[in-house]
Amino acid sequence: MVNYPNGKKTFFETKSKIKHTKENVVYKNRGMDFESDINLSLEFFDEQGLAIITKRPTPINVVHVDYTKGARITDAYFEKQSTTDYNGVYRGKYIDFEAKNTLSKTSLPLHNITTHQISHLKKVLKHGGIAFFVISLESLNKVYLLDAQYVIDFFENKTRCSIPLSDIIEKGIEIKQGYMPRLEILKAIDEAYFHEKND
Amino acid sequence: MVNYPNGKKTFFETKSKIKHTKENVVYKNRGMDFESDINLSLEFFDEQGLAIITKRPTPINVVHVDYTKGARITDAYFEKQSTTDYNGVYRGKYIDFEAKNTLSKTSLPLHNITTHQISHLKKVLKHGGIAFFVISLESLNKVYLLDAQYVIDFFENKTRCSIPLSDIIEKGIEIKQGYMPRLEILKAIDEAYFHEKND
Numbered sequence: 001m002v003n004y005p006n007g008k009k010t011f012f013e014t015k016s017k018i019k020h021t022k023e024n025v026v027y028k029n030r031g032m033d034f035e036s037d038i039n040l041s042l043e044f045f046d047e048q049g050l051a052i053i054t055k056r057p058t059p060i061n062v063v064h065v066d067y068t069k070g071a072r073i074t075d076a077y078f079e080k081q082s083t084t085d086y087n088g089v090y091r092g093k094y095i096d097f098e099a100k101n102t103l104s105k106t107s108l109p110l111h112n113i114t115t116h117q118i119s120h121l122k123k124v125l126k127h128g129g130i131a132f133f134v135i136s137l138e139s140l141n142k143v144y145l146l147d148a149q150y151v152i153d154f155f156e157n158k159t160r161c162s163i164p165l166s167d168i169i170e171k172g173i174e175i176k177q178g179y180m181p182r183l184e185i186l187k188a189i190d191e192a193y194f195h196e197k198n199d
Numbered sequence: 200m201v202n203y204p205n206g207k208k209t210f211f212e213t214k215s216k217i218k219h220t221k222e223n224v225v226y227k228n229r230g231m232d233f234e235s236d237i238n239l240s241l242e243f244f245d246e247q248g249l250a251i252i253t254k255r256p257t258p259i260n261v262v263h264v265d266y267t268k269g270a271r272i273t274d275a276y277f278e279k280q281s282t283t284d285y286n287g288v289y290r291g292k293y294i295d296f297e298a299k300n301t302l303s304k305t306s307l308p309l310h311n312i313t314t315h316q317i318s319h320l321k322k323v324l325k326h327g328g329i330a331f332f333v334i335s336l337e338s339l340n341k342v343y344l345l346d347a348q349y350v351i352d353f354f355e356n357k358t359r360c361s362i363p364l365s366d367i368i369e370k371g372i373e374i375k376q377g378y379m380p381r382l383e384i385l386k387a388i389d390e391a392y393f394h395e396k397n398d
Contacts, residue, residue: 046322049322049325051326052319052322052323052326052328054282056255056256057255057256057257057258057259058256058259059256060256060257060259060261060272060275062259071276071277072274072275072276073259073272073274073275073276073277074273074274075271075272075273076259076271076272076275077270077271077272078270078272083253087286087287088286088293089293089295089323089326089327089328090326091326091327092292092293092326092327092328093291093293093327094287094288094291094292094293094294094328095293096288120251123245123248123251124251124288126248127250127251127288127289127290127291128288128290128291128292129251129288129291129293
């Protein structure tokens with residue numbers, strides 16, 4: 001590997017550390033940084049000219065900026081995201097999703113999902129966008145796309161305080177894991193919303 | 200006006216300070232906080248169930264967080280937005296735009312627009328989204344929607360280092376100003392992309 005003087009690595013160099021066999025990928029994913037895998041997948045889709053979906057920056061409330069130090073922020077705090085984490089455009093459609101992961105072997109707790117997010121996703125659906133959750137079931141090493149409407153209904157009926165894993169598996173579309181992209185999110189969207197089966 | 204103990208004002212109270220005659224609105228807009236007017240307009244569209252378009256938070260690189268003070272950020276700096284400031288969904292279409300204002304009486308300097316933004320907008324168009332600039336010509340007290348493709352062509356040809364105001368007026372769609380919403384952005388979108396004339 002080339003060591004650049006500034007210590008920066010290119011996209012491909014970062015990746016080259018991971019061995020490419022399927023077993024290695026699955027093993028790596030077991031303790032994976034789920035968010036990082038989503039971000040790398042989106043970066044890959046962008047580079048390949050397939051879709052432009054970006055992560056919204058975490059909103060930060062800036063209290064004080066020290067201009068004597070070149071606009072350095074010296075006091076600030078994190079704010080809650082009032083929307084979802086990801087949005088963009090794919091195949092002419094507005095895409096909006098939130099990522100959630102659970103270590104549970106039985107269910108995804110609803111307290112992981114905020115009323116703000118539910119409200120936002122309802123609006124997205126109302127205006128004709130595509131909205132869903134990308135859910136990592138870490139205990140099973142599986143990732144699923146679950147349509148927002150299903151989660152909204154579940155959230156609003158409140159008969160249970162968590163969505164059973166069996167429901168996610170039954171109602172969702174599995175997002176296949178691989179090397180590049182790490183997560184085949186677009187293929188899952190094709191299957192869920194464009195009625196195209198990709199194997 | 201009711202003074203709440205915490206000093207917060209509701210959406211309508213904030214607005215109630217401004218007198219409602221057309222003259223007053225125009226006068227106020229002359230030195231207006233253009234970004235705030237866009238944000239209030241988008242908030243209005245959201246409340247009215249017309250569209251859901253949000254401002255991306257400013258990306259901030261957090262260097263240090265003091266957890267003894269309840270996750271207070273004590274060192275951080277602003278990063279450049281690598282995309283545009285606004286995106287969302289309206290009438291089933293993905294919407295993406297950047298706001299620019301100029302005090303110049305003759306032209307909008309291109310150095311106000313970054314190559315990152317141009318690159319992002321090209322991708323949006325490629326994937327079937329609607330992309331444009333909302334440009335405030337402060338010297339004329341007028342606001343225009345200008346399709347991103349026009350700006351991209353101008354930027355890439357680089358025959359000039361600024362877009363003449365006369366071009367913006369000729370090629371753009373005027374965004375009417377009023378009380379609520381402050382800026383009739385959706386009507387301008389209807390006219391530019393849905394071929395509906397709103398007067």
